[in-house]
Amino acid sequence: MTSTATPAYDELAATCRRLHHLEHLQSLAGWDQAANMPPKGNDARAAAMAEMSALLHRMRTEPAFGRRIDEAEQEPLSDLQRANLREIRRGWVADTALPESLVQRRALATARCEHAWRTQRPANDWAGFVDNFRAVLAIGREQAGLLAEKTGVSRYEALMDQYEPGLSCAQVDRVFGEVRQWLPGLIQQVLDHQRTRPLIEPVGPFPVAAQRALCDRVMRLLGFDFDAGRLDVSTHPFCGGVPEDVRMTTRFTEREFLGSLMGTVHETGHGRYEQNRPRDLLGQPVGQARSMAIHESQSLSFEMQLGSHPGFVALLAPMIREAFGEQPAFEPGNLQRLLTRVKPGCIRVDADEVTYPAHIILRYEIERPLIEGEIEAEDVPALWDAKMQELLGVDTRGNFRDGPLQDVHWPEGLFGYFPCYSLGAMYAAQWFAAMRRAMPDLDARIARGDLGAVFDWLRDHIWTQASRWTTDELARRASGEALNPAHFRAHLQARYLGC
Amino acid sequence: MTSTATPAYDELAATCRRLHHLEHLQSLAGWDQAANMPPKGNDARAAAMAEMSALLHRMRTEPAFGRRIDEAEQEPLSDLQRANLREIRRGWVADTALPESLVQRRALATARCEHAWRTQRPANDWAGFVDNFRAVLAIGREQAGLLAEKTGVSRYEALMDQYEPGLSCAQVDRVFGEVRQWLPGLIQQVLDHQRTRPLIEPVGPFPVAAQRALCDRVMRLLGFDFDAGRLDVSTHPFCGGVPEDVRMTTRFTEREFLGSLMGTVHETGHGRYEQNRPRDLLGQPVGQARSMAIHESQSLSFEMQLGSHPGFVALLAPMIREAFGEQPAFEPGNLQRLLTRVKPGCIRVDADEVTYPAHIILRYEIERPLIEGEIEAEDVPALWDAKMQELLGVDTRGNFRDGPLQDVHWPEGLFGYFPCYSLGAMYAAQWFAAMRRAMPDLDARIARGDLGAVFDWLRDHIWTQASRWTTDELARRASGEALNPAHFRAHLQARYLGC
Numbered sequence: 001m002t003s004t005a006t007p008a009y010d011e012l013a014a015t016c017r018r019l020h021h022l023e024h025l026q027s028l029a030g031w032d033q034a035a036n037m038p039p040k041g042n043d044a045r046a047a048a049m050a051e052m053s054a055l056l057h058r059m060r061t062e063p064a065f066g067r068r069i070d071e072a073e074q075e076p077l078s079d080l081q082r083a084n085l086r087e088i089r090r091g092w093v094a095d096t097a098l099p100e101s102l103v104q105r106r107a108l109a110t111a112r113c114e115h116a117w118r119t120q121r122p123a124n125d126w127a128g129f130v131d132n133f134r135a136v137l138a139i140g141r142e143q144a145g146l147l148a149e150k151t152g153v154s155r156y157e158a159l160m161d162q163y164e165p166g167l168s169c170a171q172v173d174r175v176f177g178e179v180r181q182w183l184p185g186l187i188q189q190v191l192d193h194q195r196t197r198p199l200i201e202p203v204g205p206f207p208v209a210a211q212r213a214l215c216d217r218v219m220r221l222l223g224f225d226f227d228a229g230r231l232d233v234s235t236h237p238f239c240g241g242v243p244e245d246v247r248m249t250t251r252f253t254e255r256e257f258l259g260s261l262m263g264t265v266h267e268t269g270h271g272r273y274e275q276n277r278p279r280d281l282l283g284q285p286v287g288q289a290r291s292m293a294i295h296e297s298q299s300l301s302f303e304m305q306l307g308s309h310p311g312f313v314a315l316l317a318p319m320i321r322e323a324f325g326e327q328p329a330f331e332p333g334n335l336q337r338l339l340t341r342v343k344p345g346c347i348r349v350d351a352d353e354v355t356y357p358a359h360i361i362l363r364y365e366i367e368r369p370l371i372e373g374e375i376e377a378e379d380v381p382a383l384w385d386a387k388m389q390e391l392l393g394v395d396t397r398g399n400f401r402d403g404p405l406q407d408v409h410w411p412e413g414l415f416g417y418f419p420c421y422s423l424g425a426m427y428a429a430q431w432f433a434a435m436r437r438a439m440p441d442l443d444a445r446i447a448r449g450d451l452g453a454v455f456d457w458l459r460d461h462i463w464t465q466a467s468r469w470t471t472d473e474l475a476r477r478a479s480g481e482a483l484n485p486a487h488f489r490a491h492l493q494a495r496y497l498g499c
Numbered sequence: 500m501t502s503t504a505t506p507a508y509d510e511l512a513a514t515c516r517r518l519h520h521l522e523h524l525q526s527l528a529g530w531d532q533a534a535n536m537p538p539k540g541n542d543a544r545a546a547a548m549a550e551m552s553a554l555l556h557r558m559r560t561e562p563a564f565g566r567r568i569d570e571a572e573q574e575p576l577s578d579l580q581r582a583n584l585r586e587i588r589r590g591w592v593a594d595t596a597l598p599e600s601l602v603q604r605r606a607l608a609t610a611r612c613e614h615a616w617r618t619q620r621p622a623n624d625w626a627g628f629v630d631n632f633r634a635v636l637a638i639g640r641e642q643a644g645l646l647a648e649k650t651g652v653s654r655y656e657a658l659m660d661q662y663e664p665g666l667s668c669a670q671v672d673r674v675f676g677e678v679r680q681w682l683p684g685l686i687q688q689v690l691d692h693q694r695t696r697p698l699i700e701p702v703g704p705f706p707v708a709a710q711r712a713l714c715d716r717v718m719r720l721l722g723f724d725f726d727a728g729r730l731d732v733s734t735h736p737f738c739g740g741v742p743e744d745v746r747m748t749t750r751f752t753e754r755e756f757l758g759s760l761m762g763t764v765h766e767t768g769h770g771r772y773e774q775n776r777p778r779d780l781l782g783q784p785v786g787q788a789r790s791m792a793i794h795e796s797q798s799l800s801f802e803m804q805l806g807s808h809p810g811f812v813a814l815l816a817p818m819i820r821e822a823f824g825e826q827p828a829f830e831p832g833n834l835q836r837l838l839t840r841v842k843p844g845c846i847r848v849d850a851d852e853v854t855y856p857a858h859i860i861l862r863y864e865i866e867r868p869l870i871e872g873e874i875e876a877e878d879v880p881a882l883w884d885a886k887m888q889e890l891l892g893v894d895t896r897g898n899f900r901d902g903p904l905q906d907v908h909w910p911e912g913l914f915g916y917f918p919c920y921s922l923g924a925m926y927a928a929q930w931f932a933a934m935r936r937a938m939p940d941l942d943a944r945i946a947r948g949d950l951g952a953v954f955d956w957l958r959d960h961i962w963t964q965a966s967r968w969t970t971d972e973l974a975r976r977a978s979g980e981a982l983n984p985a986h987f988r989a990h991l992q993a994r995y996l997g998c
Contacts, residue, residue, distance in 0.1 A: 021550035041744025245540025
């Protein structure tokens with residue numbers, strides 16, 4: 001090896017590349033487990049992936065790796081290298097914050113809770129769930145405490161930080177506080193506005209092969225590169241793989257097609273972000289996608305900003321007719337009304353774009369005091385009912401199944417993730433507002449199928465920027481300001497109230 | 500960890516399990532590369548798999564691992580543990596025999612030669628090929644010399660030993676020498692016998708979906724467990740994965756269906772061997788399949804012994820009619836004649852069961868002196884022509900494309916593998932001879948679809964024995980004798996001459 005002025009940094013970068021290659025195999029094994037693996041392969045696969053996890057953990061927490069980070073700080077690094085070092089250190093702090101014993105206890109407690117939850121949810125068994133969940137929560141608090149100690153932020157912030165680096169409760173409080181002011185009123189206005197709209201339901205069945213071909217065609221329209229990725233089927237859709245080989249999944253039911261079509265449009269947003277991460281930074285933390293909120297801002301740019309845009313829906317309509325034959329429901333205006341139908345309900349994953357943030361605000365307002373120790377697991381159902389009533393006017397009393405038992409996040413101990421979903425929707429609105437300022441004819445372009453302008457903007461401002469900047473800085477460079485929920489409000493008003 | 504009487508052995512076994520888990524991920528990545536991967540994923544996949552190869556190599560050649568082997572020899576081991584230690588040492592000797600620099604030079608030389616060969620073969624460019632092949636051969640000789648030094652056998656034997664442990668040139672000479680005596684005469688007899696047979700060709704096209712469904716059905720008939728494996732499509736069919744999750748591939752063309760059907764039957768033999776390796780030994784070398792000749796004996800038990808057995812063909816006929824509709828060609832007798840048609844030709848992979856050994860004997864008689872340094876690459880074409888004439892009466896002069904350029908083995912530096920193909924065919928005949936001694940009604944059972952007797956015998960005598968015994972010992976325990984080509988001769992006479 002030739003000597004350089006940055007030996008410690010170079011060693012870190014080489015280790016990151018090695019980790020990246022091994023993580024590629026791990027990611028592929030995870031995709032295959034969901035998309036291909038026959039049932040009897042499960043134990044062997046779990047053992048193989050656990051072995052790899054342990055190996056990766058050892059590599060990431062090697063004490064020498066930590067020493068190199070300190071040494072590299074003193075080296076003459078470029079701005080890009082310094083950004084990479086920042087991300088390397090962030091990973092190091094997170095990976096070394098938790099003792100092995102906690103990681104193991106956490107795995108056991110969440111596995112037990114999640115496994116029991118699968119039957120407790122359909123049985124509406126909140127009491128049974130709480131028995132297991134107490135342990136998950138206790139470990140979540142412990143984990144939050146250790147992470148907070150290392151990073152100097154509050155406990156809940158330390159958990160959010162894993163998914164959205166640097167996100168503060170003050171910022172979330174400000175943003176969600178604003179939304180809370182106008183959202184219930186807006187929902188009521190939209191409901192009044194939509195009450196008398198004519199709506200024709202599509203008539204199934206919709207053959208899976210035709211749905212699959214339609215999804216392929218729409219993914220191509222959305223610029224997905226099938227030479228660098230695939231679409232397969234799994235129970236829970238996701239987007240995995242590596243940028244050169246993105247593995248997206250979806251699911252189909254013959255009863256209905258709009259759900260899986262829009263799910264595929266959503267995942268295609270994740271997929272294009274991944275496919276367009278900068279090739280020269282691959283394998284380095286600075287080359288990773290910025291954060292989960294920014295990732296969601298891409299899937300929601302595709303699914304919501306584009307996907308139910310009247311111009312885009314008019315492009316979809318002939319493809320839908322070609323896939324399933326002529327139906328009155330496939331008239332573009334009707335399709336767009338179907339895609340923008342607003343209906344307050346109990347279930348987050350079934351929620352429309354307008355009511356969705358209410359579900360997230362509720363979870364944030366319960367999760368945060370849970371982690372900070374201000375409330376206990378037993379307090380959740382009453383809070384849930386009160387907030388559902390207040391935010392959406394929905395009565396969930398006694399219905400734990402469609403209440404606090406509905407999400408897999410809590411049984412799995414994933415605290416601090418929920419805000420990313422709604423922040424992503426808000427960032428997406430902010431990106432499209434910035435695009436419209438730069439291209440006043442954007443909507444006309446979309447209507448005539450010229451989507452290149454959208455993709456070019458996202459590529460230049462988001463995809464190729466990867467983790468070079470903090471999220472706030474990325475937002476400022478892309479749109480002139482940090483997260484501002486006014487754009488999301490304006491988007492909802494324009495799309496749902498025509499004002 | 501509790502203390503045991505066999506600490507060194509236990510440590511070796513734990514390392515083997517870790518290696519097995521990581522190899523599982525590597526095997527899956529290889530399968531996916533062939534069956535799923537989009538083209539732009541190639542570089543990233545190659546880099547990831549190279550990283551894993553290097554990691555596995557480091558783990559396998561760790562000096563402490565070698566010391567543990569020596570220590571374990573002194574420990575109070577069971578017979579099974581001792582067999583495992585024998586296999587562990589065999590792997591250790593092979594893995595540590597070659598210096599890193601040779602492994603790298605070999606990878607470069609074979610990659611260059613194989614890449615150029617892809618265009619040189621269709622261009623019939625022997626001179627261009629030899630330019631690259633000289634380097635591959637030189638490295639192959641060097642490798643053979645280093646392996647021979649470690650194992651105390653001849654250079655060519657050291658190469659065969661990688662695929663068929665313990666196989667000696669004396670044994671191959673004896674076996675192939677016998678076959679050489681009677682094979683040309685037998686081929687002539689069969690040709691005379693078949694000259695006037697009526698034969699109806701199936702009429703295509705044969706839709707891929709119907710072929711795929713037929714293959715699934717036949718694999719089920721052959722006992723393949725689809726809860727522990729899959730069938731997918733790749734350019735070159737193979738069988739990979741792990742015993743709990745076997746990944747088989749095949750390929751389809753609409754012009755013809757018998758080739759891919761019989762290819763699938765062949766791979767199903769490999770697949771069932773893998774699926775039935777003993778679960779309690781998984782991850783240990785003693786739990787591996789015995790050798791490549793024994794593996795081929797399973798695929799050929801399925802493809803040849805069973806696959807063109809008149810009773811089995813009569814079971815296939817109605818499935819074929821259901822897949823493609825009625826055709827005169829699908830009459831069982833005609834199908835069986837199609838599957839047993841003998842025709843001397845240039846191409847090994849297209850050869851029938853009777854002429855196939857001639858192709859292998861020829862390669863053995865050229866490869867061995869090449870590696871031993873008795874002939875040079877330039878001598879190959881003349882030898883090839885002479886032997887093709889002598890063994891099969893086929894004129895290949897000037898036709899390098901269908902002569903010494905036809906196989907990928909030499910450009911890839913895979914010397915010493917070819918004998919396994921024919922030894923596998925001979926072992927398969929020997930297994931069925933043993934089965935018939937134990938079950939005189941075997942052919943009647945096959946004819947009435949009772950294939951369980953065949954599978955039970957193979958499971959008990961081959962599959963579950965894994966690498967517990969040497970190949971000779973395995974053959975003796977299964978059939979009462981080491982490899983004896985008389986059974987293969989008797990099989991060919993019975994099937995092709997009815998005597």
